[in-house]
Amino acid sequence: MAAISDQWIGALYGAIEEPGRWVALMDLLRRDFQVECVAAQLLVAAQGGRALPVWGTRDSHSERHGRLHDSWANTPANPRFGRPIGPMPETEILSDARSLAYSSQDRRQLSNGLARCGLGPAFWMSHRLDKDHRFTLIFHRNVDDRRDMDPREEAMLTRMAPHMQQAARLWMRMSEAEAKAEWLTQAHDATGTAMLACDRDLRLHWCNGPARAMLAQGDRLRLRHGHLAAVGRADHEGLTALVEGRTDRGVMAMGGMDQTALHLRASPFTPMPGRSGLPRDLLLLTIACPEDAVHYAPEDLSLLFGITLTEAALASCLAAGGSVSEFAAARGITEGTARLHLKRVLAKTGAGRQSELVRRIGGSVAGARRAL
Structure with missing residues (x-):
């Protein structure tokens, strides 16, 4: 059976954390399969059972010719997007020539449309990620090359399939987690209340917009080598006691009298059982200025x-x-x-x-x- 390179596997899992690497991965596949273009797409079920692309990437050669390729191949006119998204197997390795979802009219439309945008027939590997989404890696031959997927190509896709499916699921989960984190940050900013997360050593791990503005002003709290520091000695000692849990109520007042006062509350972070990635001594500090x-x-x-x-x-x-x-x-x-x-x-x-x-x-x- 045809082998897949360690270089390809490294590029695949590297693209999960660094989306910019997807193009380099597509370039490797274009070279190994010797095709005109390679593209990856995340498809979602739309009204009427159609599958529409919501994300995509392709090799650098295809990026340079993207306007031509997209003029038809990546539009609803392409019968490929009319194929029902479900039910389908966990993994599908198929081609335009072998697909039973096309009518004779679809095949003529597909062949003529692809030729107009400089592409030949396609073969692909598709993975079902959930009931609405699937991830597809699609290969197009040169416009003059009418061959179907050959046994070597099919064998390579078969060996690649478990890696691609796992990577696609990890990438989708990370993308969802990052989107949720960004949404929560925006929600925190909208409250107008300064919030930040630090550990018991006062090392800053996260802060929202109002907290960043407060730290940049630096009149009561500031950052020093990545650690929180109060301007006054007594205030810093109180802040240290607060994050170390040496106060009765988990709150403190900083400044006051002839200085701008800050009120702080420390809320310990409770990690989910069996989950790692964040320090176990993380605290959320909520900071308010009564004079605001x-x-x-x-x-x-x-x-x-x-x-x-x-x-x-x-x-x-x-x-x-x-x-x-x-x-x-x-x-x-x-x-x-x-x-x-x-x-x-x-x-x-x-x-x-x-x-x-x-x-x-x-x-x-x-x-x-x-x-x-």
């Missing part, structure tokens, strides 16, 4: 509480620490008129008094923290 203003967009308050924009502007002012008289002066109205607005806001929201209104607004999703 919280802005409540009147448009949001209007939608959330069913009040007019004018009433919402007053509510926003009060929730941010302002007074009725300050709102009246800013809007150029009398304080009596402003109090009539407040009376309507209390009635519409069901709040008995101004303090209750502020509490309700503070508990809503309307607030966005911004530094003074």
Whole structure:
């Protein structure tokens, strides 16, 4: 049976961590199979049972001719994408000539369409990853080469199949994990609250956008050789005690008096049983600055509480620490008129008094923290 090279296996598993290596992998396959082009595609089931590409890569020669190749081969006009995605075996090694999914009209359309975009017939190896996705490695011959997949090529694909299937599944899982991690980072940024992860030695492992901004400012906390450090000696000693678990409540106040205060809470990380990859002494530090203003967009308050924009502007002012008289002066109205607005806001929201209104607004999703 035809052998596969160690170079190919190394390139395959290297592409899982470094997506840029997929092109080099396709180049190796193009050389070993002596074909016009090699491409890898992740396909997903679409409406009507069609399989549509959601990701793809190809060899460097094909990248240079990508516009020509894609002019037909990578469009819904290609009958190959009309083949039902399931049910199908875990692994499929097939060719245009051997596929039973094509009608005679499909075959003519396929042959003519491929020729127009500079490609010959194809053979492929496809793996089912889950009920909706499959990963396909497809080889196209030269436009003048009409041969079907030969026994040597089929044998090589058979030997490659277990490696390709495992690598495709690992790559898909890593891609999903990275996408989820990025989404969670964006979610953390949206809260406006500084969050970071460090170990017991104060080595930083992760931080969100607000925490990066706080560390860059460096007035209370900063990074020193990859480790967190408080500016003042007493604050640093307190921070060390906090992350080492030597405080009663897992919270501390840093600064204060004539300095900007920071409030910190340490939450220990609980690793999943049997999982590794993160330090077992990891902590999540949530950091807040009590002096930061919280802005409540009147448009949001209007939608959330069913009040007019004018009433919402007053509510926003009060929730941010302002007074009725300050709102009246800013809007150029009398304080009596402003109090009539407040009376309507209390009635519409069901709040008995101004303090209750502020509490309700503070508990809503309307607030966005911004530094003074």
